Amino acid sequence: MHLIDRRLNGRNKSAVNRERFIRRYKDHIRRAVKGMVADRSIKDMIQGGEVKVPAKDISEPGFSYGRGGDWESVHPGNREFVRGDRIQRPGGRGGSGGGREPGTGESTDDFVFSLSREEFLDIFFEDLELPNLMRTTLAEVQQRKLVRAGYVKDGAPSNLSVARTMKTALARRIALGGPLREELEDLRALLAQLLRDPSESTRVHALQARILELEGRIARVPFLDDVDLRYRHRVVQPAPVARAVMFCLMDVSASMDERKKDLAKRFFTLLYLFLTREYERVELVFIRHTDEAEEVDEDTFFYDQRSGGTVVLSALELMKSVAAARFPVSEWNIYAAQASDGDAFGADAGKSARYLREQLLPLTRYFAYIETPEEEYSRKSPLWAEYEELQGEEDNFAMKRVSRAQDIYPVFRDLFAKEHAA
């Protein structure tokens, strides 16, 4: 009998098959992810999650019996029936095999399985057409860095510290060879004395032999030994944490329909993902506005319909006051993302642009504005026209018209090119 411990062998043998399954049902999964993006809060977006695929779509076919025909089945535990009794068909399925198990045992339930965080983000990013490199950096769990932490006795050859190793070797050579060398010196002195006296030739021979032996032993102390090796040691430390707050501003007047809100949500999510990569802690503030602005929770922000006019300035002012009250610039990195369909009336657009330039942009590290127009090529909105002037002047401001999901990413391109250069 052989008894083998296989527990240390690879555990993830099925990973390749799982991946194939996901690739095969990509369309289903993409649809499910789309649904998840709509349902979820921004903070939960990166959790991965459950995907449902209708069971009939993934069944593996095979010849089997359908309904009809004559069947007999055998069951245990009869307490009441005698030969000739008649029983109602269970479930009232007329004419079909009542007592018989369904041919393939295929269930009609949905096939549910969970996507890991990476799998989820992969599909989420696919829509946004992120460059691949950006995908990997975003999907990274957390920034960590390696810190030197002294020396250890084993490690990878590339981490070998030569200086430290030589030092240890030297110490070892001294420690091992020291007593021998002392004795050798004594003997040499003695020998020198004896050589002057010809009558001592036998002792001279003995001494010379001993000296030779000692020299040999000293020579045999290895120059470098395994125990001397020292490697640089590094430990992983989380990168220094910084805090950021992200203001989400959105026009929720009636003209912002589901599609526009969905785009806005993706936009906010992406900014959030970028920020979580850079900062240990990211706070979210949701400010919605019609003709007046209010701070709300995320659910209300995305799903509560309001009616009324549009005064953009109100939202900007509220942001300023919230920032002043709770997020002092000295302690928080302030980011803001504004989504709107560009509606603004009268002087509002002009005032907003001025307010933004004078009051908000000095506070924020970055302010991104996206506009979700009715049609892709419609004419410039009033708000757009005013904001446009800021674009060239202020380098922490970016704006973009977005009518499809893949338009969102370029808004951030500048931001991160800059952040990384800094």
Place this chain on the structure above:
Amino acid sequence: MSAMGRGGSDTTPYGMPLPHGPEWEFDLIERYHDAIAETAAEFGLDTYPNQIEIISSEQMLDAYASSGLPLGYPHWSYGKSFIRNEAAYRKGYQGLAYEIVINSNPCIAYLMEENTMAMQALVVAHACYGHNSFFKGNYLFRQFTQADAILDYLVFARRYVMECEERHGVAQVEELIDSCHALMDYGVDRYRRPQPISPREREARRHERAEHERRLFDDLWRTTVPQKEVEAVASDGKAFPAEPEENLLYFIEKHSPTLALWQRELVRIVRKLSQYFYPQIQTKVMNEGWATFWHYTLINRLYDKRHIDDAFMFEFLHHHTNVVAQRGFDEQGYHGINPYALGFAMMQDIRRMCENPTPEDRHWFPDLAGTDWVAQLDFAMRNFKDESFISQYLSPKLIRELRLFVVADHEGEAELLVDSIHDDQGYRRVRRMLAELYRRENRLPDIQVARYYRESDRSLVLRNHVYRGRLLDDRQADEVMRHLGRLWGFAVRLESVDADGRVENTREWHT
């Protein structure tokens, strides 16, 4: 290791109870194994050498996905079953098997690391001596599987499939394997193919036959007995295949007009795997019954010999009763007949009839009553499959104990009819109907290759013999026809034929 225990059977080191507890250790498993091996030898269980492997629950899930095989070729359907099992396991809907055992030589048994020591001992007895001896002895396994070669073949299959993926593309290979899987149930030989004979031998046989006829020639026969007309179709010599072929994958592999060589090899791989599983499907009740019977018998024997103590025995009995629990048809959680329960009960019953036969047993089973039960069980294990085993050995006493009854569900009747119950009139019918349930045809419609028009349009005709009005499931059948067409490459027709040979309906697939 095994030599250590054999010598001093009842004195040392096994005179004292073996230690047990929630934690197992490697040397403890070995000591239990030796004690069990020694006891199994008393009963003359003949097994392949054992290889026991300890695995974690994740690895068990992996093993589940590939039907228990240690390695398989990559395919999305395995991913699907992995995901399904994993989800069920994580949510606690489903426990994992305590072991998986592979019909190979040496016989590999996977033990879960989470098992307690008592559980490991149960599993060693169940898998390494129960299943293992069944694999080695049962006629179906002897005929259709090569225990020595299966692991090597799996390695080959995996490598071949992956090479094909590199050369021809993953999508191409996946498509083909999908199609093969759809026909996997029809990739089985139920009887061994005759060895091909050489032309010289054929000539010799023909000669012998002619000689035989010449010697027995009597003109009286020709002139007095009217001769039967020989069927025209069979005699024209062109109909191919001459005999219907029920192994569809075999026929496709050998005769498909369009498949490339590598594709044929893939068809063959799927077919071989299907064939490997065929005996297991046919002997589920017997195999589990046999293994359960032996873990029960061996562990009890160890208890009698005082190798194990009461606490161990309680834990063992707890697991054992769970395994052989059979719920009644009207109880919650009833999923049909539990093969462990039925198999175990029948094996126990055979032993009882040998040792303590009642007058009824003497009447029903005169060959069993009063004979050596070890020999009788061994004979049963070697020479039967579920269907024949039940129709041979299910006793009236067991039918009464299980309170089996037959329900008839006939098309056109508004209600179900209780056909037979456990009484004098019903025993034989209950037994026959229960055996029927384990017939292959009861699960799989009978579909065979009837005709291949080799000389004309290369179309393929399959024939489905409809038995007692049991028609094919339309949606499934149409799907499979698509796969069949993909493998064949020319038109395929499936005719459903009733008992009188009339064609009831046909399905067609065209390129």
